[in-house]
C-alpha cells in the first residue's frame with residue numbers, strides 16, 4: 001500500500017501499543033509514510049524513563065519511525081522544540097495527529113457539578129487547547145495540503161454520564177476543529193476529528209470504558225464494538241489525500257451508536 005508514499009508527519013499521543021495514536025501510526029507507516037513521535041516527558045526522578053522507554057520499544061528497528069522527542073502539550077517551549085525537530089527532519093509535514101487527553105481522576109470520577117476550577121482548567125488545557133497550540137506551532141511547516149486530525153468522543157455532543165468534565169473538553173475540542181478548519185482552510189490545510197466508540201486504552205480505562213463496551217455491543221447497529229485496527233484505518237483515511245475536500249468534520253467510528261434514537265436491541269434485555 002502506498003497511500004502515504006513520500007508523506008511525512010507528526011504523531012502526538014502514543015503512550016503504548018494500545019494507544020489509538022499507535023493504531024493510526026501503524027496504518028500510516030504500513031502505507032509508506034514516515035512519522036516523528038512524541039512521548040509524555042518522564043518525571044526527573046524516574047531514572048528508568050518509563051514513558052520514553054514504552055514508546056521507544058514500539059519504534060525500535062522501524063525505519064519509518066524517524067524520531068522520538070518529549071512533549072508536554074501544556075508547555076509552549078516543548079511545542080516549539082518538537083516543531084523545530086520536525087522541520088529539521090522533514091522540512092514540511094503532510095499530517096499531524098493529536099491524540100491527547102487528560103483530566104485529574106477526582107474530577108473525572110466525580111459528578112460534573114463538583115468539578116474543581118483547577119481540574120477543569122487542566123483538563124481543558126491538555127484535552128482541548130492543546131489542539132490549537134500544536135496546530136499553531138506547526139503553521140510554518142504545514143505542507144500545502146496537510147491534514148490535521150484529533151480524537152474526540154460522543155460525550156462532547158450529548159451528556160454521557162461518567163464522561164463528565166471530559167465531555168465538556170470534547171465539546172470545546174469539536175468546536176476548535178471547526179474554527180481551525182476555517183482559519184487554515186485558505187492554506188489548503190484540513191482539520192478533522194474522529195469520534196471513536198470505546199476502546200481499551202490507558203485513557204479509556206480512566207473514562208470508564210468497560211461499562212461502555214457492553215452498552216455499545218447491545219445498542220450499536222453493528223451489534224459489536226469497534227477495533228483498534230478500524231480506528232487506525234479511519235484515522236489514516238482522514239490524514240491522507242483520500243479525504244481531500246473533507247474539513248471541519250467529526251467522523252464517527254462507533255458501529256453506528258450515534259445514529260440511534262432509542263436503546264434499540266438493548267430494550268429486549270430490560271424488563272420494564
Ligand SMILES: NC(=O)c1ccc[n+]([C@@H]2O[C@H](COP(=O)([O-])OP(=O)(O)OC[C@H]3O[C@@H](n4cnc5c(N)ncnc54)[C@H](O)[C@@H]3O)[C@@H](O)[C@H]2O)c1
Nearest residue numbers: 013014015019020072073100101151198199201202203204
Ligand atoms: N479509548 C477510547 O475509548 C477513546 C474513545 C474516543 C476518543 N478517545 C480519545 O483518544 C485520544 C487518545 O486516547 P487513547 O484512548 O489512545 O489513550 P492513551 O492513554 O493511549 O492516549 C492518551 C495520550 O495523551 C497523552 N497525554 C496526556 N497528557 C499529556 C500532556 N500534558 N502532554 C502530552 N501528552 C499528554 C498521554 O501520554 C497518552 O499518550 C484521547 O483524546 C481520548 O479522549 C479515546
